[in-house]
Amino acid sequence: MRYSALVKSVRIGLLGVGTVGRSVARALAERRDVLSRAVGAPLLLQRAAVRDLSRDRGIDAALLTADARSIVQADDVDLVIELIGGEEPARTLIAEALQHKKPVVTANKRVVAWHGPQLAQLAAQRGVELRFEAAVGGGIPLIAPLTDDLAANRVLELRAIINGTTNYVLGRMAAAGLSMADAVREAQDAGYAEADPTEDVGGYDATYKLAILASIAYEIKVRPDEIYREGIEGIEPVDFRYARELGYAIKLVAHTQRHTGRVEARVHPAMISLDHPLARVEGAENAVFVEGDLVGKVLLMGQGAGGRPTASAVVGDLIDLARSIRRGVQSRPSFSFDDRIGVVPIGEVKTRAYYRIRVDDRPGVLAAIGQVFAEEGVSISSFIQKDAWSHDTTAELVVTTHPSLDASLQNARARMERLEPVHAVSSFLRVF
Ligand code: NDP
Ligand code: HSE
Numbered sequence: 001m002r003y004s005a006l007v008k009s010v011r012i013g014l015l016g017v018g019t020v021g022r023s024v025a026r027a028l029a030e031r032r033d034v035l036s037r038a039v040g041a042p043l044l045l046q047r048a049a050v051r052d053l054s055r056d057r058g059i060d061a062a063l064l065t066a067d068a069r070s071i072v073q074a075d076d077v078d079l080v081i082e083l084i085g086g087e088e089p090a091r092t093l094i095a096e097a098l099q100h101k102k103p104v105v106t107a108n109k110r111v112v113a114w115h116g117p118q119l120a121q122l123a124a125q126r127g128v129e130l131r132f133e134a135a136v137g138g139g140i141p142l143i144a145p146l147t148d149d150l151a152a153n154r155v156l157e158l159r160a161i162i163n164g165t166t167n168y169v170l171g172r173m174a175a176a177g178l179s180m181a182d183a184v185r186e187a188q189d190a191g192y193a194e195a196d197p198t199e200d201v202g203g204y205d206a207t208y209k210l211a212i213l214a215s216i217a218y219e220i221k222v223r224p225d226e227i228y229r230e231g232i233e234g235i236e237p238v239d240f241r242y243a244r245e246l247g248y249a250i251k252l253v254a255h256t257q258r259h260t261g262r263v264e265a266r267v268h269p270a271m272i273s274l275d276h277p278l279a280r281v282e283g284a285e286n287a288v289f290v291e292g293d294l295v296g297k298v299l300l301m302g303q304g305a306g307g308r309p310t311a312s313a314v315v316g317d318l319i320d321l322a323r324s325i326r327r328g329v330q331s332r333p334s335f336s337f338d339d340r341i342g343v344v345p346i347g348e349v350k351t352r353a354y355y356r357i358r359v360d361d362r363p364g365v366l367a368a369i370g371q372v373f374a375e376e377g378v379s380i381s382s383f384i385q386k387d388a389w390s391h392d393t394t395a396e397l398v399v400t401t402h403p404s405l406d407a408s409l410q411n412a413r414a415r416m417e418r419l420e421p422v423h424a425v426s427s428f429l430r431v432f
Pocket of ligand 2: 138162163164165166192200205304305
């Protein structure tokens with residue numbers, strides 16, 4: 001290690017001074033003394049990169065450059081914080097900083113989810129560390145609890161709400177009966193959802209975050225494209241009414257569970273019992289429910305986004321790395337991954353399900369549907385006729401099942417859609 005206790009200050013290169021970067025810069029300035037005491041040396045913002053140099057960033061303009069590469073290569077920068085976002089040039093800049101033996105803190109879920117293991121390996125080769133506490137769950141401590149505090153455990157299961165935008169949207173649909181389009185617009189006005197909400201609504205953001213959590217929890221490499229993903233697009237206001245009557249809330253759930261030699265990893269909207277703590281996570285909050293074999297069940301909850309909460313996690317990583325620089329030691333061991341463990345295909349996952357089916361309101365329809373479930377080996381838990389419409393003599397059926405193979409549940413759905421009296425399987429949700 002090239003650093004020593006003789007280090008007088010730790011000089012920081014900040015890439016990106018947007019929502020999070022600005023909050024980080026402000027925390028460094030406003031908490032200078034506290035941070036200096038925590039580290040044992042002053043933390044100095046040495047240089048910062050943005051695209052547009054003409055805008056005021058609330059920091060000394062002389063520190064700013066539009067050339068981010070010059071920061072990761074600079075001899076007067078000890079540590080790099082990447083808060084640019086997106087895949088490129090962020091990934092390349094992180095890799096270059098590590099190559100130059102600079103520890104890196106990032107909040108970039110996309111880069112960590114897709115390239116985390118390779119970057120961690122590069123960091124280990126160069127004798128420095130890569131930290132990414134803020135990449136999942138904003139300000140909620142999640143990575144450190146999994147790598148450090150719960151390290152004595154085998155993680156058995158992790159179930160989470162890790163996308164604030166969709167939790168806000170689903171909450172507003174449930175509470176105020178808003179359509180999804182109106183709820184998304186409201187989330188945009190409130191500053192939660194982006195102008196293009198696809199990454200959140202489509203479940204991609206949650207998939208990146210689950211890939212990171214599962215990789216850390218099980219010490220295996222879980223890529224985002226190995227995780228089964230469904231967004232919240234298909235859910236309608238009526239589903240919330242039926243869910244409540246059945247004793248459930250509807251949430252976008254990220255779920256992973258250990259099986260012998262494999263793990264389950266999926267992101268999709270699901271019904272979750274009103275008794276479960278995740279059912280009570282409101283608005284844009286995030287929560288992660290972890291079960292370890294020693295500790296039992298642990299719930300971590302808080303603000304999953306926003307400049308200040310995310311800066312809290314970034315600066316927390318920064319303090320730890322700056323202490324390592326001061327002491328000339330590496331505080332966490334390098335990651336190691338077991339390549340023999342893979343992800344269970346969704347068809348082989350066992351789950352309960354809810355179907356909402358629009359059918360002709362006439363004799364024999366229930367029997368035909370019941371036969372499909374029987375032939376697919378799916379045991380029905382409840383079969384209820386809900387609303388009926390006299391103008392076209394149709395009715396809405398709600399079916400819930402006992403745990404079954406997901407492939408059988410999907411086959412039943414496809415076969416029902418082909419039945420003559422079935423107009424549509426309007427909704428299909430897995431049930432926890
Ligand atoms: P912003 O878009 O607000 O800020 C990005 C910053 O990076 C801007 O200052 C931008 O410059 C700068 N930038 C972009 N490209 C370049 C480039 N090529 N060279 C130099 N500077 C560049 O993003 P956020 O602050 O919201 O997010 C930052 C990271 O934090 C992302 O990875 C995000 O996923 C993550 N994160 C964000 C959260 C949040 O609540 N916002 C929560 C958790 C994680 P300019 O201003 O000139 O355009
Ligand atoms: N877009 C994310 C969310 C926040 O809605 O939770 C950043 O990770």
